[in-house]
Amino acid sequence: MNTPAPSVWKQPAQVWAVAFACVVAFMGMGLVDPILPAIAESLEATPVQTELLFTSYLAVTGLAMLVTSWISSRIGAKKTLLIGLALIVVFALFCALSGSVDAVIGFRAGWGLGNALFISTALATIVGAASGGSGAAIVLYEAALGLGIAIGPLLGGILGEQSWRAPFFGVVVLMAVAFVAILLLLKGADEKREPVPFSAPFKALGRPALATLAIAALFYNIGFFVLLAFSPFPLGFGAMGIGFTFFGWGVALAITSVWVAPILMRRMKRTSIIFTVLPLLAVDLVVAGLLVGSATALVICIIIGGLLLGVMNTVLTEAVMEATDLPRSVASSAYSAVRFLGGAMAPPIAAALWHGFNATVPYLFAAAAVLIAALTVLIGRKALAHIDDEAVDAAEDAQAILLGDAA
Template sequence: MPPAYSSLTVIPRWLILMGLLTALGPLAIDMYLPAFPAIADGLQTTPGHVERTLASYLFGLAMAQLFYGPFADRYGRKKPLVAGLLIFITASIGCAFTSDIEHLTWWRIAQAFGGAAGIVIPRAVIRDNFDTRDASKALSILMLVMGVTPILAPILGGQVLTFGSWRWIFGIMTICAVGLLTAVVLTMKETLHPERVIPLGFGIIGRNYLALLRHKKFICYTLAGGFGSAGMFAYIAGSPRVFIEIFNVDPRYFGILFGINAASLIIAAQVSARLLNRHSPEAVLKKAQISLVAMTLIALVLTLTGLITLLLLMLCLAGFMASQGFVNPNAAALALAEQGKRLGVASALMGTLQMLCGACAGLAVSIWQSPSPLPLTGMLAACACLSWLFGRIALKAT
């Protein structure tokens, strides 16, 4: 059992490993996006069927987190993580050698069940080692990794396609997971203290999840971060159509605009970590949510009045993403602050609720059709206002 860290003054190696594990899920989401046409041709199917493999992965990622929480609280953090990586490796190999779209879909669901371990367990490990303030700093570092991954993953996937088949993409995922598994087995120490072990049983699991659902501060902080994340999913789903079809941005430059907004998120998350040296997570979250709402309402008003331009939209989106860089890590740390005896379960339920919020927002943007950016700006404003509302409820309950 490693000693608990009272202050995050330097980035320990175990935290870097947790960041890389957290990146595994986004890597599996984004890296194969450029290969959609090649997969459709290779498996002789339609683009729609290939797109559904992404939806299947997201659904599996949301549901699987509920299972890892109880296992992480019973068997520790390391064993479930090793099991998840083994599942991910096996499923990635299956994806690489699949012969039809149906098997690819099922292998993607299995891959998600493995990759979910890299989302749930690192958050629990961080709270095992740090208090709330330093946990916010550590989660900001994880956001740096998660912010960089969606930028680099599609670029990497596109480069792979220039010299190899789409199957090589899943081969690279396999190699990455094998490397992480090796690092976990050789270097990771168990962080769950024996006195915090929770017996595994359906009754105990059910009572823990029910207690969390009744825990006002946990649910409200989780939804404050969840609806902020939902806005990000809406942006990911809606930005290609808005940029390319409405504002006629050349697809070659779409990645640059996407990268600018992602950079806003990354930089803000690191500034948040520095601010926590002088301010409480509650104070940082409160101000960030005001900015979150302001940026999205400005974008919505500009859209409704017909004054929106690409430059103004980019400024609003960059402001939204920067605000989210403050909201997400602080809301997550505050949600887990009082869950020391059930961190695994709490981290799992938080991840599931936030993923479901994001999936619903992304689906709403794809269904809401308009010749203007209204579906995007409208959904961003709705998500920001809901994030603000639940944040205020949580802060008043403190």
């Protein structure tokens, strides 16, 4: 008699506490999107200054990724999660109370540090506590990721209709609830891991396969964040319109990341998917640039971009996991650090190109960066040949999916 498989949705309270915190953490990435024009107007900031809200957040998140495994392996998962959440609460509150765009930029950097500490530990904690094995944990994590990416811009739009400060206050409340939930419900997560050497992620980037994928991800993320962070300006919508647009973008990204990418990987080599999707993304960005004067056309391009980005997020992460024999947490930390830096530089460059030329040029710049990412993989194809040889085991892949999909 066959024993029925345990339900993914029947989990201990501590798992739901971490999953809820994951949703809120990923909401933070798109939360400021709908209020960028309002911040620029209220604080008398230039578009370049406003885009630095993404740069400070992503740059610190990326750099901190290089040391979070070293920290959490020494103080334990629960303490790392709580410190990360506490930092997000504090710096989100400071953002809400700020009187200048420079202050918000600085406090977003502190938010990025908290975000890195949290997301680098959350899935490992879910995997250890979830019933039904790592497969159930990954489903829960991907669901939290998709919800966060989709809800963030929508919530930002709804609250942003009241004030540009309101979304930041919203994060404070939600993250404070998450902090209390983890403090009270998460048990048995403080066993210290085997200490990870401080130098491990830096040495990992010396591996040709991992270095190739990291460089490709840096340029790919330029395309990702030009679409996400620059598009609110040429759209010309209010906070609610931008929120709905990027809610659709997030839903599209979540669908292809969770469901479409795995189907494609069962039928195609990972490198073949990369060589197919990246040129399609470049075409989408070129069309967005050429039709930027039409809000309807730009919305359509943003949604299509979300579909393509979801596939690329998952496939690149899986490729990183097959690239080396390094511990997966080390490989993904090194890769994610470089990838986030690409996202950090993209928004202010896009705003500067817009100011210096017109709204078409930033999208052409993004398309060129995406093609460079494809070219990087093509040049390094020999070093990457083995990533197509065997499927990634879901249990081993948990930590990597966490770090790779988070950007």
